[in-house]
Amino acid sequence: MPDYLLTTSPQMAKRHARHSRFQWYGRIAIAISISFMLLMFTAIFVRGTGAFQKTMIAVDVDFAETMIDPKGTRVEMDLKQGNYKPLILAGLQEIIPGVTERKERNALYKLVSGGAVFDLGERVAANPGMIGTTQRVWIAASSEVDLYVKGKVDVESEEAVRRLKDQDIDWVKLLQENGRVKRKFNQVFFTKGDSRSPEMAGILSAALGSFFSLLVCFLIAFPLGILTAVYLEEYAKKSRMTNLIEVNINNLAAVPSIVFGLLGLAVFLNFFNLPRSTPLVGGMVLALMTLPTIIIASRSILRSIPQSTRDAAMGLGASKTQTTFHHVVPLAMPGMLTGTILGMARALGETAPLLMIGMVAFIVDVPKGVTDVATSLPVQIFLWADSPEKGFVELTSAAIMVLLIFLIFMNLFAVYLRRRLERRR
Amino acid sequence: MEKKMTEETSAQTDALAPIMTARGVDVFYGKKQAIKNVSLDIPENQITALIGPSGCGKSTFLRCFNRMNDTIESCRVTGDIQFAGQDIYAPKVDVVALRSRIGMVFQKANPFPKSIFDNVAYGPRIHGLSESKDHLAEIVVTSLRRAGLYDEVSDRLDEPGTSLSGGQQQRLCIARAIAVDPQIILMDEPCSALDPIATAIIENLMESMKEKYTIVIVTHSMQQAARVSQRTAFFHLGELVESGSTEAIFTNPEQERTQNYISGRIG
Ligand SMILES: Nc1ncnc2c1ncn2[C@@H]1O[C@H](COP(=O)(O)OP(=O)(O)OP(=O)(O)O)[C@@H](O)[C@H]1O
Ligand SMILES: [Mg+2]
Numbered sequence: 159m160p161d162y163l164l165t166t167s168p169q170m171a172k173r174h175a176r177h178s179r180f181q182w183y184g185r186i187a188i189a190i191s192i193s194f195m196l197l198m199f200t201a202i203f204v205r206g207t208g209a210f211q212k213t214m215i216a217v218d219v220d221f222a223e224t225m226i227d228p229k230g231t232r233v234e235m236d237l238k239q240g241n242y243k244p245l246i247l248a249g250l251q252e253i254i255p256g257v258t259e260r261k262e263r264n265a266l267y268k269l270v271s272g273g274a275v276f277d278l279g280e281r282v283a284a285n286p287g288m289i290g291t292t293q294r295v296w297i298a299a300s301s302e303v304d305l306y307v308k309g310k311v312d313v314e315s316e317e318a319v320r321r322l323k324d325q326d327i328d329w330v331k332l333l334q335e336n337g338r339v340k341r342k343f344n345q346v347f348f349t350k351g352d353s354r355s356p357e358m359a360g361i362l363s364a365a366l367g368s369f370f371s372l373l374v375c376f377l378i379a380f381p382l383g384i385l386t387a388v389y390l391e392e393y394a395k396k397s398r399m400t401n402l403i404e405v406n407i408n409n410l411a412a413v414p415s416i417v418f419g420l421l422g423l424a425v426f427l428n429f430f431n432l433p434r435s436t437p438l439v440g441g442m443v444l445a446l447m448t449l450p451t452i453i454i455a456s457r458s459i460l461r462s463i464p465q466s467t468r469d470a471a472m473g474l475g476a477s478k479t480q481t482t483f484h485h486v487v488p489l490a491m492p493g494m495l496t497g498t499i500l501g502m503a504r505a506l507g508e509t510a511p512l513l514m515i516g517m518v519a520f521i522v523d524v525p526k527g528v529t530d531v532a533t534s535l536p537v538q539i540f541l542w543a544d545s546p547e548k549g550f551v552e553l554t555s556a557a558i559m560v561l562l563i564f565l566i567f568m569n570l571f572a573v574y575l576r577r578r579l580e581r582r583r
Numbered sequence: 584m585e586k587k588m589t590e591e592t593s594a595q596t597d598a599l600a601p602i603m604t605a606r607g608v609d610v611f612y613g614k615k616q617a618i619k620n621v622s623l624d625i626p627e628n629q630i631t632a633l634i635g636p637s638g639c640g641k642s643t644f645l646r647c648f649n650r651m652n653d654t655i656e657s658c659r660v661t662g663d664i665q666f667a668g669q670d671i672y673a674p675k676v677d678v679v680a681l682r683s684r685i686g687m688v689f690q691k692a693n694p695f696p697k698s699i700f701d702n703v704a705y706g707p708r709i710h711g712l713s714e715s716k717d718h719l720a721e722i723v724v725t726s727l728r729r730a731g732l733y734d735e736v737s738d739r740l741d742e743p744g745t746s747l748s749g750g751q752q753q754r755l756c757i758a759r760a761i762a763v764d765p766q767i768i769l770m771d772e773p774c775s776a777l778d779p780i781a782t783a784i785i786e787n788l789m790e791s792m793k794e795k796y797t798i799v800i801v802t803h804s805m806q807q808a809a810r811v812s813q814r815t816a817f818f819h820l821g822e823l824v825e826s827g828s829t830e831a832i833f834t835n836p837e838q839e840r841t842q843n844y845i846s847g848r849i850g
Contacts, residue, residue, distance in 0.1 A: 395656060466693035470756070472654055473689070474706040474763060475682035484705075485695060 202562075206555030212344040212357055213299040213307040215270060215333060217249035220292045221282065232286050238279035243267065246274060246297065253336060254329050262325075269329060271298040273358035296340070301356040301549030303330055307339060310548075321548075347556065351522040352538065356549025359542075361560050363524045367437055367517065367532030368506060368564065374441020374528055375448060375505055380498050382445075383452030384487075387494070390453075391460040392482050411450035418447045419514025427515060435516040438528040443511045448501035455497025459490045492576040499572035503565055509536040535561045602627040602767065602797050603648060608662035610643050610652065617643045620662075621823040623816055625767070630789060630798045632808035632829065635818035636844065641801040642690075644818065645769050648799065649685040650678050666767075683710050686760035690772040692752035694744030694759070699736050702744040702755055703727060706763035722762055730758035731788050750781025757788065761796075768792070770800040774807065786811050805845060809833050817841045 161167050165174060219242075223230065226240035247267050251257055257266050271277075274297045281295070282288050302322045305311050307330070317324055333339050350360030394400045422443035426432045432439050463486050471481040512518065517533050518541070525532035533541070535557060542554040601624035610618035617640045625631050625648075633641045643652065650671060652658040664671050671681055683706070694702050703723045706712075713719035723740070727733035732754040736747070744755050753773055760768055770789075774782040789798055789811050802808050808815055809829060816826035817840075825832060825841045836842045 464693075466689065466691060467695065468654070469651070469687075469689060470693040470695060470759075471705075473649065473651060473682060473687035474709070474759065475679050476705075476709050477679050480709055484709075489696065 202555045202558050205552055206557075206559045208308050208310070209347055209552040209556035210344050211308075211341045212346070213304040213339060213341050214296040215299050215303075216294055216296050216338040216340075217246055217270070218252060218292055218294050219245050219249045219278070221245065221288050221290060223289050226282060226289055234283045237283040237286060238276070240279060240282065242275040242278045246270060246278070253338060254332055265323070265326060266329065268300055269303050269326065269333075271300050271357045272355050273353065274298055296342075298346070298357050299339070301547060302326070304357055305548060306330060307334075307341065347553070351524050352520055352533070352541070353522065356545075356547050356553055359550070359553055361535075361538065361553075361557050363521050364533050364535050364538035364557070365560060365564070366525050367440070367521070368534040368536075368561075370437030370525060370528045370532065371440040371444055371512075371517075371534055372502055372506060374438055375444040376498070376502060378442060378445035379448045379452055379501070383449050383498065384456055384494055386449075387453045387456030387460060388482060388487060391457050392486065393478070407450050407453050411454055414510075415447050415508050416510040416514065418443050419511030421446065422511060422515045433529055433531075435519050435521075435531040435533075436529050437517075437525065437532050437534075439515050440512050440517050440532075440534065441528065443515055444502075444505040444508060447508065447511060448498075448505050451501035451504070452494075452498050455500070456490065456494040459493035459497065460486065462493075463489050488579075492579045495575050495579070496572055499568055503568055506564060506568070507536050507561070509534075509540055512537050535564065600627065601625055602667060604663075604665045605644075605647070606663040606665075608644070608647060608660065608664060610640070610647060610661075611659045612643075612655070613657045617821055618647075619821045621818075623823060623826055625797060625799055626814060627797050628793060628795075629813040630793055630800060630811050631814040631816065632812035633799065633801045633816050633818060634803075634805065634808050634844075635824075637803070639818040640821045641818055642771050645771055645799060645801050646687075648767070648769055649682050649687055651682075651687065653678060683763050684765050685767045685769060686763060686765035688753070688756050688760055688768065688770040688773050690775055692749060692756050692776070694747070694752050694755050696743060696745055698741045699727075699744050699747070699755060700740040703758050703762045706759060710763055712763065726758040726762040727755075729761050729792065730754045731784060732758055748781075750777045750784065753777060753781070753785065754788070757785070761792075765796065767797045767799065770798065772801050772803060775803060782807070805833075817844060819844070 162169070164170065222245065225245055226242070227236055229236070247263060250266050250269065251263075254266060257263055277298065278295065299307070302311070303326075306313075306322055306327065311320065311322055313327060322330075330339070346358060347360050349362055350358065351363030353359040390400060390403065422439060426439045426442055427434055432442075467485050467489065468481055471485050472478075476484065512534055518537050519531060519533065520541075521531055521533045523530070539554055539557045539561065542550045542557060603625035605621060605623045605625075608618055608621045609616060621644060633645060635641055643658075646652045647660055647664055648666075648671075650660075652660055660672065666681070666685065669676070695705065697705075700720075700723055703726050704719055707719055707722050713722055724733060727736065732751060735751060736742075736755075744752065747755060753776075757768075757773070774785055777785070786807065789800070792798065800808075800812065812829045814826065815829040815832040817824045817832065817836075817838075819840055825836060825838045827837075832841060833845060836845060
């Protein structure tokens with residue numbers, strides 16, 4: 159065999175070396191990006207999973223009529239606002255004897271969540287028969303106790319820098335010994351809105367706010383974007399006007415999102431007087447922001463549909479519109495949907511424009527429609543990350559997880575739609 | 584004796600009523616002129632071949648007949664083209680109706696990415712040619728039969744048209760064109776991407792289609808023109824150099840350029 163055919167010949171060896179070197183560069187690059195991603199996900203996961211569980215304390219509460227409903231009217235509003243604090247405190251004092259001083263009593267009461275009184279009020283309002291009985295109820299622990307039970311408080315550190323004092327820790331230990339502390343699934347996180355105390359704060363308000371905003375964004379941006387792209391690509395004659403429009407669309411895609419927020423503030427809120435802080439306006443602003451992306455993506459997809467497809471339909475006597483909507487658009491639809499969903503995924507993560515139109519408010523109520531005040535997932539993450547209480551740290555990570563899950567579902571939905579549309583051909 | 588005379592003359596002078604006539608046709612792409620003052624008659628129920636070197640404007644001229652050039656923004660057509668005595672570039676002519684009378688088969692087979700059935704059924708559907716589902720199915724089957732494809736695909740009409748072989752795809756395109764029942768079928772190098780066997784099948788097909796349709800075919804293959812066509816027109820640099828009966832063009836061309844091309848000296 160002649161030398162030059164062998165892999166060991168100098169020329170060939172050099173080529174092979176270059177080949178394998180390049181392969182290694184690629185592999186290393188992939189490994190680095192994957193490890194960064196893993197690092198990010200584990201960090202979020204490790205910090206965030208705690209938020210899905212919360213600590214509860216069992217207290218025997220004497221639901222005395224004199225404290226809850228002294229007039230005996232049993233009106234729901236009154237029952238909700240009954241004086242439950244002394245009842246809970248009394249229950250706690252029973253378990254932990256010897257707490258009499260005012261200061262100590264206050265410290266003891268701080269073991270349970272500040273929202274516990276509202277929780278009890280709601281339970282009693284739902285079941286007024288409880289009044290006059292003594293019952294063991296599981297009450298949410300305060301955020302500090304919750305963190306301690308989850309092992310996230312450094313008990314070795316100096317007492318002065320801790321919010322949970324040595325005495326509090328002794329009390330919690332006593333409660334634990336009595337089997338009065340347990341951890342359960344944190345339902346509140348998925349069913350409630352924001353709160354000042356971490357243990358009462360939930361993501362639902364923000365998640366629904368994001369959902370409604372994206373819904374509005376989709377309903378506006380998708381048809382507008384697709385129709386614009388189809389018109390510009392299939393119908394419009396090349397002229398100075400279409401050139402101008404094209405340049406402007408490209409420029410708009412590069413405009414920082416906060417500018418769209420300012421525009422929304424000036425036009426939608428101040429001029430049209432649409433309701434502030436609502437998903438309706440948020441969605442409209444996000445639609446403005448996503449529109450250029452959708453148009454550009456759709457146009458490039460339309461351009462990639464071969465001319466022969468159009469010729470085939472036109473040659474059979476299909477009109478321009480029939481050609482476009484029977485053949486070109488269906489072929490382009492999977493790609494256009496992908497473009498739209500990518501644009502919307504970006505919109506889902508946007509904070510800046512929403513701040514401008516007031517979707518940054520402290521929202522406790524869960525929005526029921528597009529005109530209710532709401533916030534959105536990224537804004538909520540921003541708000542929680544900015545809060546001083548330690549309990550919000552896990553909530554922040556948990557909210558990021560919810561946001562990521564949202565994104566994953568959107569992408570899966572895009573893949574599903576694409577598959578379905580492609581199969582139909 | 585006298586009868587024979589008339590037949591011969593008619594073959595030479597187009598006394599046979601032409602179904603399409605082109606008079607003084609110029610075509611421009613922007614400022615560039617691609618067709619220069621071409622006049623040609625297309626006789627009914629015959630096959631007319633357009634031949635000439637690459638880039639001489641055969642496709643451009645062919646696309647004038649069903650106004651496919653309208654789809655190219657920069658393209659402008661002047662002159663007079665008549666179909667059955669009607670100026671097809673007159674403002675009141677509807678291109679959609681025109682193209683349903685004058686079908687087209689392209690160089691590269693371009694079936695829709697839909698089922699074989701839907702490919703053929705699309706034309707009848709948009710033109711409302713079928714009264715019922717059964718009637719539509721009948722049109723599809725007849726068209727596939729005429730295009731000589733039915734036996735090969737009868738058991739898989741719901742498979743995508745793009746899954747067929749190149750030659751089958753081209754016959755599917757022919758079936759699709761036939762399905763709207765046109766009078767004329769324009770073919771732009773329909774066999775250029777096919778092997779000799781698939782080409783022979785399509786050539787036979789054209790031979791049998793001639794009874795019902797008028798065919799205008801652009802071809803690069805002189806043999807093909809000689810085999811299938813009755814009339815031949817030779818184009819060079821956007822001009823119509825010579826046209827006449829195929830036999831006359833190939834055996835006894837009047838122009839030197841034709842002679843040179845046929846003998847392979849211009850290409
Ligand atoms: N869409 C177009 N825009 C601009 N010029 C064009 C266009 N299509 C064709 N031309 C020009 O018109 C002339 C004739 O082209 P045409 O396609 O009709 O040639 P043809 O004879 O069909 O060639 P071929 O045998 O290679 O297919 C060529 O010079 C070509 O460059
Ligand atoms: Mg051509």
